[in-house]
Amino acid sequence: MSAAKRGLQRGLLIIAVLAALGVAGLVAMQWLMPHGGEQAGSGQVSIGGPFTLTDQDGRTVNDRDYAGKLMLVYFGFTNCPDICPTGLQTIAIAMDGLGADAAKVQPILITVDPERDTPPVLKEYVQAFHERLVGLTGTPEQIARVAREYRVYYQKVTLKDSSLGYSVDHSGFIYLMDGQGRYLTHFRHDVSPEDMAKRIRAKF
Secondary structure (H helix, E strand, C coil), X not given: CCHHHHHHHHHXXXXXXXXXXXXXXXXXXXXXXXXXXXXXCCCCCCCCCCCEEEECCCCEEEHHHHCCCEEEEEEECCCXXXXXXXXXXXXXXXXXXXXXXXXXXXXXXXXXXCCCCCHHHHHHHHHCCCCCCEEEECCHHHHHHHHHHCCCCEEEEECCCCCCCEEEEECCCEEEECCCCCEEEEXXXXXXXXXXXXXXXXXX
């Protein structure tokens, strides 16, 4: 094969790789972008929305049940080995750090594993972190809907050598919503409790 042909093939290969990367990047951007690829008309990021789910006591609840309080919303699951316990512990310490102001905040865990995280399972789990932490579950369709509203990624992953059978990969952001359920800000999973409490106070 001539040098010219080899050069042409390498050029085409590079173009193909760049095109594939471009498609992957576009998919990721579309997942993370607000609905329609734009911000809400108010200038707020389009994250969050109405939901109807089941709490850890088996009661049907919706977003309006928490109206008037800031909502601290985290998506995770009870069999999560690391990121979920860390995030929930951060939330718990931040809530304690808020003192009397904690009454203005409702921390919420929404499961991404509704098949296993029944209300009784969630109740035992959330009580281990904080007395004010609410655990919410629902049908797979309900969970998929609220995850889309919050721009949350989650995906089942098969575990071949585990009695659990599967785990769930998921994004690890903690969302702070206002008293009407509108997005205010978010925290990374490695935020300190002190910084979280400070930033929450700034939103009162």
